[in-house]
Amino acid sequence: MRNATVDPVDHVLEVGLKDYWHPICPSTFVKERPVSLKRLGMTLVLWRDADGQVRALEDRCPHRGAPLSQGVMMGDRLSCPYHGVEVRHDGVVTRVPGSPGCKLEGQRATRSFHVHERAGAVFLYNASRHVDAPPPLQLPDELWNDEQYSSFLCYVEWKCDYRYALDNVMDPMHGTFLHKQSHSMSEGDSTAKFSVRATDTGFVFEKEGQRNVNFDWTEFADTGIHWMRLEIPYPKTGGPGGNFIIVGMCTPISPSLTAVFFWRVRKLPPGWQRDTWRFLYRNRLEARHWHVLEQDRVVLEWMPQDANQHENLYQHDLGIVRLRRLLRGLAQAQLDKEQQQAATPA
Ligand code: FES
Ligand SMILES: [Fe+2]
Numbered sequence: 001m002r003n004a005t006v007d008p009v010d011h012v013l014e015v016g017l018k019d020y021w022h023p024i025c026p027s028t029f030v031k032e033r034p035v036s037l038k039r040l041g042m043t044l045v046l047w048r049d050a051d052g053q054v055r056a057l058e059d060r061c062p063h064r065g066a067p068l069s070q071g072v073m074m075g076d077r078l079s080c081p082y083h084g085v086e087v088r089h090d091g092v093v094t095r096v097p098g099s100p101g102c103k104l105e106g107q108r109a110t111r112s113f114h115v116h117e118r119a120g121a122v123f124l125y126n127a128s129r130h131v132d133a134p135p136p137l138q139l140p141d142e143l144w145n146d147e148q149y150s151s152f153l154c155y156v157e158w159k160c161d162y163r164y165a166l167d168n169v170m171d172p173m174h175g176t177f178l179h180k181q182s183h184s185m186s187e188g189d190s191t192a193k194f195s196v197r198a199t200d201t202g203f204v205f206e207k208e209g210q211r212n213v214n215f216d217w218t219e220f221a222d223t224g225i226h227w228m229r230l231e232i233p234y235p236k237t238g239g240p241g242g243n244f245i246i247v248g249m250c251t252p253i254s255p256s257l258t259a260v261f262f263w264r265v266r267k268l269p270p271g272w273q274r275d276t277w278r279f280l281y282r283n284r285l286e287a288r289h290w291h292v293l294e295q296d297r298v299v300l301e302w303m304p305q306d307a308n309q310h311e312n313l314y315q316h317d318l319g320i321v322r323l324r325r326l327l328r329g330l331a332q333a334q335l336d337k338e339q340q341q342a343a344t345p346a
Helices: 008-014 160-168 174-178 273-301 315-343
Strands: 021-026 037-041 042-048 054-058 072-074 077-079 086-088 094-095 112-118 121-125 150-156 194-198 202-207 217-222 228-234 246-254 257-267
Touching: 008 315, 021 037, 021 150, 021 246, 037 246, 042 086, 054 121, 077 094, 077 228, 086 174, 121 194, 150 246, 150 273, 160 257, 160 273, 160 315, 174 273, 194 315, 217 315, 257 273
Parallel strands: none
Antiparallel strands: 021 121, 037 042, 042 054, 054 112, 072 077, 077 086, 086 094, 112 121, 150 257, 194 202, 202 217, 217 228, 228 246, 246 257
16 A cells, blocks of 8 residues: 555555544443553543543653553543643643642643444544534444344454455455355356446445345445445345345554454344344354454455555456545545645634
């Protein structure tokens, strides 16, 4: 993905777009101790306040840069391990015990982030400048509407650029080949023609004349967060709930490490059918899905980092081309905005 000469657009994309929501980790990562995580080109500290709400700051003390994650949790604040400076969840220094009344007290000296927990994951708003209130987190209905859908979050970290993980989802045809041994993806033509259809929030990349046979289409959407959705038809033995839905998102940890989120979803209202599926999933289906993901991981981790500099794309790659163009357009818009802001006095 990276050249010796750094392309500014590429540089923006490498660490993830600003002023977007991004999933950063499963909820279970944030327990009783502060946790330090590298995401989106930053080091973050996350913890839960007295109400159990997740809080996030840059993991760097405003005094001399010690990691706040090594400090002590004090409800809505963290106390730095080095000299005890206390930083509140909104980034404001509330106390400098070694020098009470010094000018650091009361300053918003640390970068803070708005976070939201949903569907088993922590989402973070990657604001370019401090905002008191972020735009609402808008997830697909599958992750929002508990009355209709039931999901499991599957989280993995792959040693690749996150954009290869995005490309992988935007490439339905790999299902027919890479996953051909898989129980649910052995059907369908191994030659196919694809087309792109615009939606209100993005686009669908789909096989022409084939629906509900295999992994036939992928949707990409931008709702202030980037997400992808696809469906895999299921045989009757897959239990109730019709097609198996996958919602996917990827977040950069570093240029060569990606946090990958896949929610496995079925449309089932609360009740015995949902319970049956959840039981079946845990006991029978989950292991198979890990096996399929493993096939993706192996290919992606073995691809050289500059693989996309030496490609020969063909018709099946139209979705990837469209997605890359879209992301580059957004990165360019971010650069333009930053330039404008730099030229306008605050
Ligand atoms: S570095 Fe944190 S209190 Fe000094
Ligand atoms: Fe795959």
